[in-house]
Amino acid sequence: MTACLSKDTLKIGLVSISDRASQGVYVDQGIPALQKWLETALCEPFEVETRLIADEQDVIEQTLIELVDQHACHLVLTTGGTGPAKRDVTPDATLAIAHREMPGFGEQMRQVSLHFVPTAILSRQVGVIRHSSLILNLPGQPKAIQETLEGVKGTDGAVIVRGIFSAVPYCLQLLSEIYIETRPEICESFRPKSARR
């Protein structure tokens, strides 16, 4: 296992955005799927702040602001509400509270997801920076969490299209100097040689 070198503990906000899960119509699978994937992929302990909320733009905005500004999450992952339906407003809320956009994350997620479903093009998911935090929208299907974070692999396990999490450790390092490593068999992360510790 790779040595964990960060002095600060990584703090991650996990936000499941679903009308029905938040009303108890079905059990939320978003937060458990996010947490499970992170436990598998990250080589070091991390803290989470979780929220299960309805598809209401003002509630989503306030939740993202709270997780970044009050809880100082280095990374916030949302799941759900990225499509074209009227109540799918996660990307709109994310952009409304963003300081800077990171278009590569949305582009790469759609690339990855097109290998799984032709309707991947319907996801309006975005990646943004607020202060020193990275916020990424993942689609709502629980299986989309692993797909987009980990990418597309062949039957032999070889990577066909890289998942977005490959770029997350270096992005966090550039934003807040936190240094995290991933387990390469799950998701190999990259940083320039000069940035490696």
Ligand SMILES: Nc1ncnc2c1ncn2[C@@H]1O[C@H](COP(=O)(O)OP(=O)(O)OP(=O)(O)O)[C@@H](O)[C@H]1O
């Ligand atoms: N938190 C969740 N837990 C379990 N399944 C979910 C969750 N969120 C979404 N799904 C599943 O993925 C599908 C697509 O997600 P999407 O975000 O578009 O939800 P939706 O159809 O707008 O409904 P809702 O907001 O009520 O979950 C849902 O219809 C549901 O089957």
Ligand SMILES: Nc1nc2c(c(=O)[nH]1)N[C@H]1C(S)=C(S)[C@@H](COP(=O)(O)O)O[C@H]1N2
């Ligand atoms: N990896 C992945 N991406 C996906 C999907 C999926 O199942 N897997 N579903 C697609 C569908 S059907 C829709 S409508 C959009 C938006 O989904 P959301 O509203 O659940 O966020 O995400 C797309 N992206």
